[in-house]
Amino acid sequence: MTVTLADVAARAQVSPATVSRVLNGNYPVAASTRERVLKAVDELDYVLNGPASALAAATSDLVGILVNDIADPFFGIMASAIQAEIGGPGGRAGGERLAVVCNTGGSPERELTYLTLLQRQRAAAVVLTGGAIEDAAHQAAMDTKVRKLTDAGTRVVLCGRPPAPETGAIALTFDNRGGGQELTEHLIGLGHRRLGYIAGPEERTTTRHRLEGHRAALAAHGIEEDPRWTVHGRYDRRSGYEATLELLRRDPSLTAVVAANDSVALGACAALRDSGLRIPEDVSVAGFDDLPFSIDAVPSLTTVRLPLGEAGARAGRIAMGREEAPPGGIASVRGELMVRGSSGVPRVS
Amino acid sequence: MTVTLADVAARAQVSPATVSRVLNGNYPVAASTRERVLKAVDELDYVLNGPASALAAATSDLVGILVNDIADPFFGIMASAIQAEIGGPGGRAGGERLAVVCNTGGSPERELTYLTLLQRQRAAAVVLTGGAIEDAAHQAAMDTKVRKLTDAGTRVVLCGRPPAPETGAIALTFDNRGGGQELTEHLIGLGHRRLGYIAGPEERTTTRHRLEGHRAALAAHGIEEDPRWTVHGRYDRRSGYEATLELLRRDPSLTAVVAANDSVALGACAALRDSGLRIPEDVSVAGFDDLPFSIDAVPSLTTVRLPLGEAGARAGRIAMGREEAPPGGIASVRGELMVRGSSGVPRVS
DNA sequence: CCGTATGTAGAAAGCGCTTGCTGCAACGCT
DNA sequence: AGCGTTGCAGCAAGCGCTTTCTACATACGG
Missing domain, CATH: 3.40.50.2300 (Response regulator)
Structure with missing residues (x-):
């Protein structure tokens, strides 16, 4: 069967608790012990059981990024920036955070479904990108869902999406x-x-x-x-x-x-x-x-x-708690006019 | 606190086991009981604890899709097709599968890291897209990693990527x-x-x-x-x-x-x-x-x-076990020449 | 030299779910 | 009527971690 924490502990001649602490690095462990544990981890090629860890700790390393259309570079660029900021070291258990993007295809139902799925996974944070749907019923459903997530301790940030007041979500809107x-x-x-x-x-x-x-x-x-x-x-x-x-x-x-x-x-x-x-x-x-x-x-x-990359990076940092949220939880990001060849003076009529 | 299975069970006047079985739908439950349970689920607004479920069942609803560059429509289109095929109902626990895309940015290390992360999450399947890196050390590392995943019961399919013999992965290569x-x-x-x-x-x-x-x-x-x-x-x-x-x-x-x-x-x-x-x-x-x-x-x-969408869809179905793997676990997908305006007879020199 | 602070490790109680097994009616058969 | 089936539901044992609390040295101050 797969290697477990206990196996590592046995091999390193310590208790499972100690192994867990070495991996999480949130508790003093003597250098010599740590070394022994790390060696055992390496030798056994141990991979932490994510679900078990998430269950015990009541939170996971998962961070979700919702996009309307993954085939559209608009979202691809944003998602890429967000993921770069979120993924990587910094997760629990000496690990990386798992930044994942979910493609809603612009469908309100799938948007909601993904939110539920991420809630189910006890995601650490969720970033929603792109414009929202102006449907009262759907917006209300989204808002309650988001509220539930934030209440449960999941950080929610909206990137390029209008603010959702009273939901605890932080918004980075495009002007x-x-x-x-x-x-x-x-x-x-x-x-x-x-x-x-x-x-x-x-x-x-x-x-x-x-x-x-x-x-x-x-x-x-x-x-x-x-x-x-x-x-x-x-x-x-x-x-x-x-x-x-x-x-x-x-x-x-x-x-x-x-x-x-x-x-x-x-x-x-x-x-x-x-x-x-x-x-x-x-x-x-x-x-x-x-x-x-x-x-x-x-x-x-x-x-x-539109500063897609910058906004995405910022959203990612906020989602990770590495950057302070804007005052009031809302910031408006401006675009910059790019005058190029496709516009000129009109023909004389 | 959050609502648990036990709460639902109490409210529906049944045992937790029964609730679990209703949710998973893999065990006969009398219609009247099922109804009562579903009602309780609804009333309490219960959301399954994914990690707990995955821990107990030793597998999760997560499916990972690795792409080299999410901002590139080449991958976006493929990822979109894969996700469409994989996500949606069909997961465990009356749920949807969570199809997520991970952006490696073309970096070998991140590729490996994501694989580990998905392994850690006990992902149900993994789809790798795009060309591979021709570095012997990296390929060897990838192969062992993939082997480990398939051994652990995770289905691995390569889409638009050369076959990896002896790893148990199924390949859909572009010609x-x-x-x-x-x-x-x-x-x-x-x-x-x-x-x-x-x-x-x-x-x-x-x-x-x-x-x-x-x-x-x-x-x-x-x-x-x-x-x-x-x-x-x-x-x-x-x-x-x-x-x-x-x-x-x-x-x-x-x-x-x-x-x-x-x-x-x-x-x-x-x-x-x-x-x-x-x-x-x-x-x-x-x-x-x-x-x-x-x-x-x-x-x-x-x-x-290149039939990106079709190949992606097929890869998705294979990953879900909904379509048979090609003979030998390898299939080559042909492209189609599109002759358009940018090519013509050469100037006379 | 003893009492207390300090640093490190272990024991054990869960976290919330799944599932093998057992239990018990109601049923149909001889 | 007696007994094996069949259909549902519950019991309880985990799954593999985290974390609180406890335990024990060792170090330190008075």
Whole structure:
């Protein structure tokens, strides 16, 4: 059978208690004893029984990271940063923490399920990333679940997600509204007056915030928005392609298209090109997020850079208690406007 | 304190054993009793203690998925497919399986560490994705570790990774050699005779296999390879950009550049463009993998499509024992040549 | 030289669950 | 009617750790 603590203890001629203490390093053990134990551990190739340890200690080394779509670099970059900060030494029992990412696929049910699963595993912390779903019932369910986790001592931090008051969770929100506004103001500054907007799925907070920023910019410059100028889609390229065609059909005189994110913007570029329009001479395009591929687009994409890596790292540190939580448990992270080749002055009409 | 099985039992007026059996559903329980138990579970909002359960049952609901780089869609797509197949109902204790992805960042040490961590958690299965590192010591260490896992009853499957004989792991390998050969033959068929090759990191099996395929194609057509035509880099765009510049410096007369993967190919396109060369009129470019963004490149990328999603799904099913392992525990998955705009007949020199 | 503080190790009681075995009705068979 | 089945439920023994409490040296101050 597998080697147990007792086997190690026998071999090192000490009690199981001592072995446990050496491994956990939270109790004085004489250097000579420690050495003997470590030697036995090594010789027997002992691997701690995680469940047993977690049961006895009432907490585990597991940390969960929830993402909407693991195939989307937006989440991949964030998850990578979080995991880098969380994983590694520092766990219990002389071990590493096990930072794991869970892919919800954007489904509210799976989101909840994963939370339950992590609760069941007695996870040490949980980081939730990405925009939330604006459904009252689901949000309420999430909030109670989160509350339960924090009550049980699991640290919960939200990264790029709106705060959840009264749940004990710490939030690092992206200022999507501000970024959206700045982006559209840039376009307006170039002279655009007829701007199409490809929004994300209606039920996501991110979608609403970016759109609100866009509208705030229009309003600030006295531009009256034509209802035909906004189309809702998904956060992917395909959707951007189709939405752009629809936009063009509704109003061929648009001089700029603002997309919900970079993937959508790429789709928009393709659609424009396929429609025989040049970027930015005929139509300017703008994205959001500044994912790595955005700079490779031809022309490269004007967008709002979100500090995904930095925010993720910070969220990770907070989850580990290595960095203080922001005052009030809420911090807003700003994006940075990246002006590149896909936006230019509008054609004279 | 938290609700335990005993609390539920008390409330339902049955023994803890019965509650456990209802939850696990692996033992006959009278319908009326079951109902009473379920009601109590619901009323008390009971969440199973995972560690306790895993300890007693000597196995857990955890399934690990190891990836080299979570921010890379190549792995994201595969991980997503695997997770979709593995997660969800079917776990023990009326529960879901917890499919988690672990980001090794391509580091051999972290790869090993994660395996230990998963072993410690008594994971039910582990899926390893991506090419392996060609370092004898590391491979030996990995093999013993894997052997230990399979011996302990953890199913291990390799997805897009070379087989590890004698370890008990099941392998679903990508035919990188065949794909690489087919790709280069396509270029040769168009008339190219001077082909640059941007390889991945030297120590990865994937790199070697793709390069071998490329060389096999050259050899098959009697083209003698100039050593200046091959450059090694990383699997990212940046690397592709720099490598292409280097290639151009070494031999400006190249008419085609074959890249280690699509990201590298994108970088190559950018470098060529920045050097005033047209694609494919002046230089043809080819990638590998066919990630979603490849079709958006301008011109769209000629590449080899790897069935990432299908392979991942299959790996997931095998890991769950829901699909039979291939004969001999090894299967090779072929890629499909996608001829698109980035490859054309060479300019007349 | 004795009482007390100090440093280190062991004994043992769980942590909350699973499961082999036992117990007991109710049932059907001869 | 007697007895082996069958169907459900409970008992209790762990699973392999952690941790409190106890025990024993040794060191130290008065």
